[in-house]
Amino acid sequence: PTGHTVVCFVDDIICRGSEEESARFYERMGKRFEVKDPNFLSPISPLTFVGFEISCEVVNGKVVNMIDQYTSIMDSIREWGEAYKPSVKCPMPDSKVLYSDGTLLSDERASRYRSMVGRLNYYSAMTRYDIACAVSKLSQFSSAPTVSAELGLQRVVHYLMNTPRFKLSTVHSL
Numbered sequence: 001p002t003g004h005t006v007v008c009f010v011d012d013i014i015c016r017g018s019e020e021e022s023a024r025f026y027e028r029m030g031k032r033f034e035v036k037d038p039n040f041l042s043p044i045s046p047l048t049f050v051g052f053e054i055s056c057e058v059v060n061g062k063v064v065n066m067i068d069q070y071t072s073i074m075d076s077i078r079e080w081g082e083a084y085k086p087s088v089k090c091p092m093p094d095s096k097v098l099y100s101d102g103t104l105l106s107d108e109r110a111s112r113y114r115s116m117v118g119r120l121n122y123y124s125a126m127t128r129y130d131i132a133c134a135v136s137k138l139s140q141f142s143s144a145p146t147v148s149a150e151l152g153l154q155r156v157v158h159y160l161m162n163t164p165r166f167k168l169s170t171v172h173s174l
């Protein structure tokens with residue numbers, strides 16, 4: 001009846017509802033468990049929840065809520081050691097590229113390929129639906145990654161580098 005929603009992931013909790021309902025919820029939780037003071041989403045106070053950055057701003061009298069994985073994606077790119085390649089505006093414009101060199105990757109490179117594709121699958125399922133088709137195609141090579149598939153994978157990573165601030169958003173009236 002209150003419209004208050006709670007999401008719990010292991011020991012992280014995020015609520016959606018009025019500030020009053022959320023404050024009551026945290027007060028009740030604090031009576032049973034050790035809890036940190038709650039943070040409330042505002043234009044000057046974004047939230048982080050299990051690798052997602054949640055922010056909001058007021059635009060033309062409406063609240064725009066946004067969610068992205070910028071920090072997690074950039075951490076992955078740094079971990080992978082990819083160099084920036086400018087002007088990649090599409091994750092995979094031509095799937096023929098994936099079949100131009102069928103040479104199988106070494107075991108080490110194949111393992112790295114699978115790891116990267118797995119992480120990209122997670123991003124595409126959560127907030128980066130713009131890479132979903134390309135990552136789906138790359139996933140088809142997971143059992144036997146090729147040189148061409150690796151080049152396609154690098155293109156998706158370079159595309160992410162060129163579009164790091166991609167956000168999903170919703171607009172609500174004040």
